[in-house]
Amino acid sequence: MSSSIVFTAPLLVLATVAALTGAQQFACPHDYGFYAHDIACDKYWACDLGVATLKTCGNGLAFDDTDPENLKENCDYLHNVKCGKRTELQPPIVVGNCKALHGIFPDDSECEVFHSCWAGEGTRYQCGPGLAYDRRSRTCSWMDQVPECKQQRADALALTGIQCPEAGRLSAVGSFTRHAHPDDCRLYYACFDGVPREYGCPIGTVFAIGQAEGEGQCQDPKTVPGCEDYYGDIDISVLKTLGL
Structure with missing residues (x-):
């Protein structure tokens, strides 16, 4: 009874490892190219001489799979990429005003300010007079047209x-x-x-x-x-x- 348990446990471990290894396998359609991961938007497969290597975009970036020939290795800002069913992402790494290592993020307290972040280094930008950073269009728009800034605008106008x-x-x-x-x-x-x-x-x-x-x-x-x-x-x- 005890001997069967001793031999069964290693077999279970090997079966689990085999299953995990199989899940990571990817058959390259061509010798060279870059292909989107099935479920992760920030991961992709790089094929070289028919050998696939799993790669991950920088934190806050996602793999752009719009190249019909799959020859471009392009990680872009997450908001620029249509992930579709590729819903999994690595957790964001927050550094100061950067909500992830890469991306463009609104300031927490000043509507007219936003931060452009690359590799965790943020650069502060400020929209022109009367404008605020619009989280949807990711451009500077009139403050009265940015819902999140209504209160700040109302307070500023009250002082005038x-x-x-x-x-x-x-x-x-x-x-x-x-x-x-x-x-x-x-x-x-x-x-x-x-x-x-x-x-x-x-x-x-x-x-x-x-x-x-x-x-x-x-x-x-x-x-x-x-x-x-x-x-x-x-x-x-x-x-x-x-x-x-």
């Missing part, structure tokens, strides 16, 4: 005290009005159909309040009281050359 003309109602200067930013000489708010959006004057100019509420425009800082030294000693021509 700006009152836009109601949609469809004309003010002294029409339905489109401009209003100074409370803290920054270069920024201003423009109202469209009752919705204020933040803009920035071109480099080298600042926003000047007009004689009538809502008709301000961008002008040379020297002509705007309180904003004469907005750019300090910075060479404006250099900023324009750099596209800042």
